[in-house]
Amino acid sequence: MHRLRSALVTAVLAVTATVAAATPAQATGLTPGDYVALGDSFASGVGAPPYLESSGACLRSEDSYPRTWARIHSDFTLRDMTCSGATIADVRAGQMGALGARTTLVTITVGGNDDGFTNTVRTCLTGTDADCKAATDLAAHYARTTLADDLAALYTDIRARAPHARVLVLGYPRLVAEGTGSCGAVGLSAAKRQQVTHNADHLAAGIADAAGRAGVRFVEMRLPFLGHEACTTPMKNEWIHGVSADVTKHVQIFHPKRYGHAVVYAYMLSAEISKL
Secondary structure, three states: OHHHHHHHHHHHHOHHHHHHHOOHHHHOOOOOOEEEEEEOHHHHOOOOOOEOHHHHHHOOEOOOHHHHHHHHOOOOEEEEOOOOOOOHHHHHHHOHHHOOOOEEEEEEEOOOOOOOHHHHHHHHHHOOHHHHHHHHHHHHHHHHOHHHHHHHHHHHHHHHHOOOOEEEEEOOOOOEOOOOOOOEOOOOOHHHHHHHHHHHHHHHHHHHHHHHHHOOEEEOOOHHHOOOOEOOOOHHHOOEOOEOOOHHHHHHOOOEOHHHHHHHHHHHHHHHHOOO
């Protein structure tokens, strides 16, 4: 496992030079057209401020993985519909209108808010170990059942609205490192960390199952962040924000830092597209 992690980290560290050196034709076999980015805060770039003033409460960052990829591939026209806090219903109501016959690439990260991300994080940060277990067990069950069904239906509808597009579903990383150590302003017991990871694993499984049923590609994001989650010791190795006492930074708790968005997520997207 250590060798696997080291090899992955080496690859991720090399992504900037690799992607920058590639022309659009070399980097992807996709037909140029509209690139429609859908999803929630993990797609919009929360955790990598400053945010585009024009995006308002959606908190879109220039360092999000859709915008990072689109800057390199200028023969695609990005339609960034991502929005912090988005649920499946929000994607359906306010984001899918950008899809059409000209769409040749769609990326999406969504489902965490439907799975109770905010409530689970709040419960595990402020409640007892038992409270955290109850919240994460409920979310884990939901992720493997109702959420998987809802996501499969969503991905199928995306394919119908964008019949010429390749659809890539980027998942979520595990949020916290297991064990003990600082998480920033608020600590998490080893038991709570295990439960948060338990939920993340079930969320990934539910999303992967939905993608498989809908015939779209799932991009695994747990392994790329392995050893760099929030609460990692030493903290300088974190690619995910821990808990800040600064109320203005609460929105970024357990979201990727700039490196996580613009390098790790963007690398995994580029690597998957290179296989198309």
